[in-house]
Amino acid sequence: MITLNINGKDKQLDAPDDMPILWALRDVAQLTGTKFGCGMAQCGACTVHLDGQAIRSCVTPVSAAVGKKITTIEAMQDDKVGQAVQAAWQEIDVVQCGYCQSGQIMAATALLATNQTPTDADIDAAMSGNICRCGTYPRIRAAIHAAASKLA
Amino acid sequence: MSAPLNISRRTFLKATALVAGGLVIAFAIPQAKRFLMPGADKAPASPDAAKLPAPNAFLRIGTDNSITVMLAHSEMGQSIWTTLPMLIAEELDADWSTIKVEHASAAPEYVHTAYGIQITGGSSTTWSEFDRYRQAGALTRALLVSAAAQKLGVAADSLRTENGFVVSGTDKISFGDLAEAATNLPTPTSVTLKDPKDWKIIGKATKRLDGPEKINGTAKFGQDVQFEGLKTAMVARAPVFGGKVKSFDDTASKQIKGVHNVVQVPTGVAVIADNYWSAKQGRDALKIDWDLGENAMLDSKKMLEEYRTLAASPGLAAAKAGDTQSAFSKSTTVIEAEYVAPYLAHSPMEPLNCAVKITEDGCEIWTGTQMQTTDQGAAAKILGLKPEQVKIHTLFLGGGFGRRANPAADFVSEAVQVAKAAGVPVKTVWTREDDVKGGYYRPMFLHKAKIAVGADGMPTAWEHTEVGQSIMTGTPFESVMIKDGVDATSVEGVADSPYLKSVPNHQVNLHTVKATIPVLWWRSVGHSHSAFAMESLIDELAHTAKQDPLEYRRALLKDHPRHLAALNLAAEKAEWGKPLPKGVSRGIAVHESFGSFVTQVAEVSVVKGEVKVHRMVTAIDCGLAVNPDSLKAQMESSISFGLGAALFSEITFKEGQVQQSNFHDYQVLRMKDMPKVEVYIVQSTEKMGGVGEPGLPPVAPAVTNAIFAATGKRIRSLPIANQLA
Numbered sequence: 001m002i003t004l005n006i007n008g009k010d011k012q013l014d015a016p017d018d019m020p021i022l023w024a025l026r027d028v029a030q031l032t033g034t035k036f037g038c039g040m041a042q043c044g045a046c047t048v049h050l051d052g053q054a055i056r057s058c059v060t061p062v063s064a065a066v067g068k069k070i071t072t073i074e075a076m077q078d079d080k081v082g083q084a085v086q087a088a089w090q091e092i093d094v095v096q097c098g099y100c101q102s103g104q105i106m107a108a109t110a111l112l113a114t115n116q117t118p119t120d121a122d123i124d125a126a127m128s129g130n131i132c133r134c135g136t137y138p139r140i141r142a143a144i145h146a147a148a149s150k151l152a
Numbered sequence: 153m154s155a156p157l158n159i160s161r162r163t164f165l166k167a168t169a170l171v172a173g174g175l176v177i178a179f180a181i182p183q184a185k186r187f188l189m190p191g192a193d194k195a196p197a198s199p200d201a202a203k204l205p206a207p208n209a210f211l212r213i214g215t216d217n218s219i220t221v222m223l224a225h226s227e228m229g230q231s232i233w234t235t236l237p238m239l240i241a242e243e244l245d246a247d248w249s250t251i252k253v254e255h256a257s258a259a260p261e262y263v264h265t266a267y268g269i270q271i272t273g274g275s276s277t278t279w280s281e282f283d284r285y286r287q288a289g290a291l292t293r294a295l296l297v298s299a300a301a302q303k304l305g306v307a308a309d310s311l312r313t314e315n316g317f318v319v320s321g322t323d324k325i326s327f328g329d330l331a332e333a334a335t336n337l338p339t340p341t342s343v344t345l346k347d348p349k350d351w352k353i354i355g356k357a358t359k360r361l362d363g364p365e366k367i368n369g370t371a372k373f374g375q376d377v378q379f380e381g382l383k384t385a386m387v388a389r390a391p392v393f394g395g396k397v398k399s400f401d402d403t404a405s406k407q408i409k410g411v412h413n414v415v416q417v418p419t420g421v422a423v424i425a426d427n428y429w430s431a432k433q434g435r436d437a438l439k440i441d442w443d444l445g446e447n448a449m450l451d452s453k454k455m456l457e458e459y460r461t462l463a464a465s466p467g468l469a470a471a472k473a474g475d476t477q478s479a480f481s482k483s484t485t486v487i488e489a490e491y492v493a494p495y496l497a498h499s500p501m502e503p504l505n506c507a508v509k510i511t512e513d514g515c516e517i518w519t520g521t522q523m524q525t526t527d528q529g530a531a532a533k534i535l536g537l538k539p540e541q542v543k544i545h546t547l548f549l550g551g552g553f554g555r556r557a558n559p560a561a562d563f564v565s566e567a568v569q570v571a572k573a574a575g576v577p578v579k580t581v582w583t584r585e586d587d588v589k590g591g592y593y594r595p596m597f598l599h600k601a602k603i604a605v606g607a608d609g610m611p612t613a614w615e616h617t618e619v620g621q622s623i624m625t626g627t628p629f630e631s632v633m634i635k636d637g638v639d640a641t642s643v644e645g646v647a648d649s650p651y652l653k654s655v656p657n658h659q660v661n662l663h664t665v666k667a668t669i670p671v672l673w674w675r676s677v678g679h680s681h682s683a684f685a686m687e688s689l690i691d692e693l694a695h696t697a698k699q700d701p702l703e704y705r706r707a708l709l710k711d712h713p714r715h716l717a718a719l720n721l722a723a724e725k726a727e728w729g730k731p732l733p734k735g736v737s738r739g740i741a742v743h744e745s746f747g748s749f750v751t752q753v754a755e756v757s758v759v760k761g762e763v764k765v766h767r768m769v770t771a772i773d774c775g776l777a778v779n780p781d782s783l784k785a786q787m788e789s790s791i792s793f794g795l796g797a798a799l800f801s802e803i804t805f806k807e808g809q810v811q812q813s814n815f816h817d818y819q820v821l822r823m824k825d826m827p828k829v830e831v832y833i834v835q836s837t838e839k840m841g842g843v844g845e846p847g848l849p850p851v852a853p854a855v856t857n858a859i860f861a862a863t864g865k866r867i868r869s870l871p872i873a874n875q876l877a
């Protein structure tokens with residue numbers, strides 16, 4: 001048993017130390033909003049926040065999260081920046097298949113939490129680790145700019 | 153379009169009461185209307201399309217005023233979850249905010265109106281359902297109006313419908329309040345569809361209905377299926393296609409915590425575990441001795457050499473006019489070129505997965521599939537069941553691009569085999585490595601062309617030979633799609649090219665090579681390589697003739713108004729001919745596929761051997777654009793998908809094995825590589841075409857033509873990768 005703080009609550013999970021946070025979230029805590037896409041930090045589908053930082057949960061073992069706060073897509077509606085990002089996503093109708101979008105939103109929220117006025121180059125740098133096979137990139141870019149101006 | 157449709161002749165209708173109360177509308181497609189592809193004339197043998205008219209529904213109106221649209225097709229990003237409900241809501245005069253959507257089950261009612269099996273593919277959903285879904289809406293509206301007329305004791309034609317209500321003067325009754333009465337009424341034999349000028353929803357940019365749940369993480373994909381007792385399975389498959397298990401040792405595997413069982417299945421060895429992590433560790437610990445079989449020395453470089461050798465001889469004729477030989481002998485200018493497109497994986501964002509629960513009297517399957525009735529039939533066969541004993545639950549697809557429409561039902565069949573062998577409900581999950589190495593690729597193709605040019609710079613003879621694997625061989629589509637040994641999808645975009653029609657002497661030949669590697673339709677199928685070859689060759693010809701590539705195309709396509717419309721709109725919006733910033737060049741390509749006509753204009757620079765695509769201007773003529781915003785999204789999507797493939801992606805083989813494994817070596821497009829995209833829609837009343845795929849074919853050649861304009865280097869093989877370094 002390991003104790004993880006997920007979305008503000010301590011949870012006891014039956015997960016071995018080396019289990020990636022991704023699988024502890026999905027298969028043990030039954031929080032399936034965080035997605036699996038590659039398992040080797042190549043696609044960003046599994047992005048969550050660890051103490052506010054965007055991390056790839058597929059390569060981060062649960063042992064690294066002990067005593068820290070894990071935040072997932074399921075809690076973004078309670079986050080001020082997360083709300084602005086989700087509202088912009090809805091306004092610009094970003095999603096297609098939707099599978100990458102939890103990770104995109106977590107990455108975008110982490111970006112906007114530290115950089116309220118991201119340039120296109122900032123967006124390229126922060127978001128290029130998140131693959132979207134449906135090619136929603138132009139809308140993601142537009143939505144990040146829109147969320148930034150709402151937050152300003 | 154406002155003429156009454158005689159429904160009884162066109163479709164078989166049923167209005168039945170649901171257990172839950174409310175109105176259910178079902179249509180079944182008569183056999184006679186089934187044909188495989190637009191233009192195909194005879195009905196294929198469709199073993200999967202059972203003939204029993206089971207009562208299924210396209211539309212449910214609940215007594216609580218809810219309106220649920222049942223989708224015969226799968227939502228995989230293309231926004232059909234919104235487009236099909238738009239058609240129903242338009243005719244029904246429904247309140248758009250009350251619309252709910254569900255994937256239908258696998259059943260004969262839901263077979264494709266043109267293809268005769270339940271399939272989402274061929275960029276065909278909107279045009280093939282345009283009548284059926286509107287009729288479902290119109291028929292329901294008629295029943296609700298009749299019910300209201302009876303209730304109010306007035307004539308039906310004194311009533312109108314509006315936003316979920318039947319309105320009579322100042323009175324109004326909600327659809328939900330009429331739903332039960334409507335079920336007891338006789339089904340009308342004809343309905344009148346709205347005049348397009350009265351459309352309130354069709355043709356208007358409409359937000360996706362699946363947006364909210366895909367933004368807050370609650371949307372359920374196949375990967376997210378969980379229920380009590382469901383185990384996770386991971387299959388170790390042969391490292392070489394066609395390989396077989398000789399023997400295996402699962403001692404170490406079974407010692408991993410969370411691993412329950414290890415079973416052999418036809419495709420390999422499956423580890424059954426509590427969760428993904430245990431299954432993965434369990435699989436890593438397996439020791440398997442493989443019989444690699446006859447593909448053990450497969451090598452894509454050598455294959456390409458064999459393709460070249462084959463291309464030197466004519467093969468089977470796919471199109472022929474005039475006499476190319478005598479035209480070549482008379483010509484002073486002849487160009488010869490070879491174009492190559494590699495094997496490609498679809499790599500949808502959601503790796504494949506499939507959950508299966510076998511019960512005493514049937515089987516339930518949860519997955520994201522583009523081909524429900526085929527999967528159902530395959531599962532039934534494995535389990536010795538009737539198709540209707542297999543219930544398919546379609547979840548959202550985390551991308552399909554063709555990979556989830558497999559006539560061989562590979563990932564579903566395998567999951568059923570695992571569940572059968574393990575004796576427990578299982579969800580098989582694929583890693584990304586399994587996906588990249590798992591086959592069912594876009595086949596590698598070689599195009600070899602020899603073209604004679606006349607004094608006016610126009611082609612006078614064109615000989616074109618293709619070499620590649622057939623997608624349709626061995627599938628239920630074979631009888632319709634392969635004629636005289638020529639797979640239509642191998643030569644589409646070449647044999648039927650509008651350019652060749654203008655060339656008096658032409659011949660298209662095909663060599664279909666042995667099916668060594670599992671192949672499948674990959675977004676835009678044969679057009680994904682043929683447009684690259686054709687639009688590059690046209691560019692070569694324009695430069696040989698010292699003519700502007702746009703003007704050259706205009707001259708050759710003068711009798712093809714839809715090509716011209718897309719060409720002219722894109723050229724105008726891209727300001728073709730206007731100088732660009734230093735170092736930036738333009739390229740253009742136009743291609744018809746899936747009934748739509750798309751032009752792409754690329755603005756590209758090459759700096760230190762690296763290609764940067766700055767802007768893509770797209771124009772499409774797809775006839776009516778039912779939802780212009782989702783059409784735009786599909787163009788953006790096609791550009792991203794096509795550009796990633798053009799720049800980076802390829803699957804290669806060495807010593808039998810796939811050399812790529814994950815997104816670090818099977819590279820796809822990322823944010824930093826995405827150009828600005830502008831999409832323009834030709835205002836068109838022409839026949840409707842598709843939008844999911846047609847944007848893709850002209851992407852690669854527009855970019856490589858721009859590279860030629862920038863550098864003078866002609867890219868004749870994809871991906872571009874480091875060819876300019």
Ligand code: FES
Nearest residue numbers: 037038039044058
């Ligand atoms: S699943 Fe973690 S980065 Fe791809």
Ligand code: FES
Nearest residue numbers: 097098132133134
């Ligand atoms: S929306 Fe499909 S992968 Fe991004």
